[in-house]
Amino acid sequence: MIHEIAPRVMHNEFRSQFPLATDYLFYFEGEDVLLFKNGESSTLPTFEKIAADNEGLFPLAHYLFSIDETAFFLTEKKPVALNDSFVMESVRCFRHFAEPWLGFAGATASHLWGWERVNKFCGVCGSKMDRHKKERAFTCSHCENIVYSRIAPVVIVAVNSGDKLLMARNLNNSIQKLFLVSGFVDVGESLEEAVVREVKEEMGIAIKNIRYITSQPWGFSNSLIAGFTAELEGDGTLHIQEDEIAEAAWVERKDIPEYDPSLSISSLLIEMFRKQQL
Ligand SMILES: [Zn+2]
Structure with a gap:
């Protein structure tokens, strides 16, 4: 999953410190982030890259967190003019960043930026x-x-009926693949209650034997996602919530394609079911 960056270690405790030339700087505009482009590949800009293009002036920035000895900072002022080397791209690029540990840093920074901009x-x-x-x-x-x-808590659940897995695609998901039922936890309910409610609301079915598996931070939606398994209880006929779900189906284990578990908890749970590890 995106946060699994071992042997690197994230240090997110609060600190005040000044940047080194080799530290990274984040600058966001809405859902876009400033990247340094070198030929076809993009990465995060370091202070020295920005300074070289900025006659040595370091922009006003504050410390966010570190990964190992590398620190990450955020600035609210655009630190360089956009050109062939400095470009703005959607934060979605962090999902498949060339260096995954920097992708996780980007997701976490975008979460913090989303919080700072509204306060x-x-x-x-x-x-x-x-x-x-x-x-x-x-x-x-x-x-x-x-x-x-x-942090907004989210639940996601792999509901099974014997050798079948309940898979679905949200209307707002541009990726044309089936994933799992998920949703934000509401005020006043436990994680398990949220699982039961989301499955009932979105699929119109009842579930039992809810079991916690694992969790992951997901900065793109300011979330912490808790992953569960559950079993169908009673009738498995689906009545999907049409204003949220584009499609849903019970998929036989043998018909589930391979998912890459390196990014999201959804893909991890699907892979675990497919390999009979749940
Ligand atoms: Zn006040």
Whole structure:
């Protein structure tokens, strides 16, 4: 999965530090990120790459996290003019980045950027927010409101009926492949209750024997995704939620194609079912 970058280690505890020339800098505009292009390949820009194109001026940036000894920073000001070397691309590029550990850094940075961009002003009194000096948080100097980084919990479930797996494609998923039922956890419910509700809402069926398998951070939707298995209970006739689901089916184990488990928990769970590991 995207966060499995061993032997590299992410250090996401809060710190204040200055960038080295070899550290990486993130700059986002909406859903796009600044990349350094070298011929056909793109990677994250380092401070020295930006400085070389910027007459040695380092942009105003703050520390986000490190992976091993390499630190990652974020700036809100465009640090270079766009040209053949510096381009903006969709953050979706991080899903299949040439160097997967930098892809994970990108997904995590885009999550933090998504949180920072909506917390410029205090939601209580409307005053300007300041960056907290000791924690990853924003604080209001007027009313002392503190806002910590936010994670939206999501559940995903591999529902089986004997040798068949319930697979589906969301309307908003541009990839023409079947994955699993998933959804955001609602206020006031447990992860297991969210699994039961999502399957009932989206597929119109009941499930039993819900079992937690594993989890993954998924910065693209500001999420932490918890993965489960479950078994069909009763009638397996599907009544799909047509405003959310494009298609759904019970797929025989032998008919499931191979999925690459290196990116998402969805593909991992499908692969585990296909190989009879669930
Ligand atoms: Zn306030």
